Amino acid sequence: MVSTNHHKLDVHDLSGRRVLVPGGTGGVGEGVVRRYLAAGADVVVPTRTEQRAEEFRKVLGDAATARLHLVVHDYTSFAGAEGLATEMARNLGGIDDVVAPIGGFWSGRRLWEIDESDWQTAFVGLATAHAAVMRACVPHLSPSGAYCVVVGESAVTPVPTAGLVSMEQSALLMMQRVLTAELGGDRRVFALVLGPVRTRSATAAGPGWVTADEVGDVAVAASAGSLAGREIQLRDQGDVSRAIAVLRNGRSRAEAVVTMSTMRPKPGRESELLDLLGELATQIRAEPGCLRYSAHLTRAADHPTVLILMEFESSEAFEAHSARIAEQVPRIGALLETPPAPPALFGSDMTTA
Ligand SMILES: NC(=O)c1ccc[n+]([C@@H]2O[C@H](COP(=O)([O-])OP(=O)(O)OC[C@H]3O[C@@H](n4cnc5c(N)ncnc54)[C@H](OP(=O)(O)O)[C@@H]3O)[C@@H](O)[C@H]2O)c1
The missing domain is CATH 3.30.70.100 (Alpha-Beta Plaits)
Structure with a gap:
């Protein structure tokens, strides 16, 4: 049996850190938001609709402290993301960290069966949202901060009839690599590559599944440490423990x-x-x-x-x-x-x- 508990003993103090979590209202995002709030950070969660904002506040319950800044703002276009980054920098004085668990799953058609609307929704729309947030926020990131893009294993493993997700997610993995090469060590960019996650909407989660809170724990550890950006696999609880051990100690492998x-x-x-x-x-x-x-x-x-x-x-x-x-x-x-x-x-x- 894999130990799942020792990483939970880590307490990081991120008080004063300003963290943006676009996609934070989603199943994975919820855990990320919870864990940054628990670490004392100010967390900005943009959402595209008022209704989603209200639902999310209820989902968080008591965890929705005054340090949660839930704003209705469309961050999925270049102009929208730029407006958000500028406003956050003006209101909070800067952006330290970004975690982007934007977008959900799409499936149902083999690649040659897709129509233009599938392509726009599952590939263009999601890739554009990620690119928009990235280009708006990277110039604002503080030197100690981290940018974490969240993707699924379908980025590296083809899933028949969900190929558009694989293509979009593997483009995001390459985005992390290109950014790391272009930034040359000036800023830290991570890709969290998730296996199946136990979220509030996962009805039949398996025993070894990583929880949304644990994804948050890994992102918090990445922010709190000084380890250079990299790809981090989170397929199961063992991966979570290993990732946190490495991030916590700031050691390179x-x-x-x-x-x-x-x-x-x-x-x-x-x-x-x-x-x-x-x-x-x-x-x-x-x-x-x-x-x-x-x-x-x-x-x-x-x-x-x-x-x-x-x-x-x-x-x-x-x-x-x-x-x-x-x-x-x-x-x-x-x-x-x-x-x-x-x-x-x-x-x-x-x-x-
Ligand atoms: N859940 C899993 O088991 C799992 C497993 C592996 C990987 N992942 C990855 O983790 C990330 C988040 O997944 P999730 O399960 O948390 O998804 P989710 O519950 O659907 O949440 C995604 C969030 O992204 C935002 N969003 C912005 N543009 C969107 C668009 N065009 N379509 C859909 N949502 C959009 C939405 O926020 P607003 O509407 O509030 O703006 C939404 O709350 C994805 O990259 C996914 O591939 C998830």
Whole structure:
């Protein structure tokens, strides 16, 4: 089981930060707005209709403090977004962070079956809204701030009959990359790539689904930290914990330690070993600085070997893990053919660090 709790202990103080959340009235946006308000920020949520503003205030309930600035304003055109950014800068004195969970889902037709109205709605309309907000806000962003564009996994995985969403979202991923290249480290731009999210409208959410509040926690951690902008995958709760651990410490993955070890269970003790590793998994994944823990059984049935992969955000975190796990070594050793050897240590992924 994946630990889901330790990142919730992080409390970031973003008092005085001015955060714009276009799309904040939506299912994902709600969690983002809640978590920035909880962190003490001033949060501007533009919405295109009065009715949506009223509904959203009710949805937030007591969380809608005086630091929530809910404004009826169409931010989805270039002129509209520019007007909003100018007004926010004038009224609040600037824009520190932007989180853009704009737009929902579209599906129902294969690419060659779409008509012009589908194209305008699912591609042009949404891409224009994102581009409008981006170009209006980036020049205002404060040096410590972060811009987070929110997309779904369909940006990287084609979903049949929802191709327009995939095309639009992958354009947004490229927008994050181009901005990062063009800004050259002057401002931080993130893309949060979400798997399915437990929102107020998700009727049948699965157990490992990321919640809207957790998307907010990751965005808050990105704002509060100083880590350079990047793409962050949030497919499940494990991804949330890893993202927050990395963002919280402002460490680059270049400092991470990856470990690999193999174990040969005694004949007939394989399932006991796997049960024990499963039991330890919950504890290890909850350790500070643990980014990954997984155990894999070889596919060669005649020669059972277990491969353990772990990743820690620093050597210090790995050493603290080694000290903690020492008392479990005799339990593991009793199930192995040979005593457990220290793991081989590696640096982080050279293609993404
Ligand atoms: N929900 C999920 O499970 C999930 C999973 C993966 C990725 N995502 C991504 O997260 C983002 C937000 O998703 P969501 O589920 O929160 O969507 P949502 O509930 O539909 O909310 C999206 C918000 O975007 C605003 N918006 C502006 N222009 C829009 C347009 N042309 N069409 C629709 N909405 C528009 C709306 O705010 P106003 O009307 O108030 O202006 C709306 O409240 C999207 O990029 C989506 O792909 C969501």
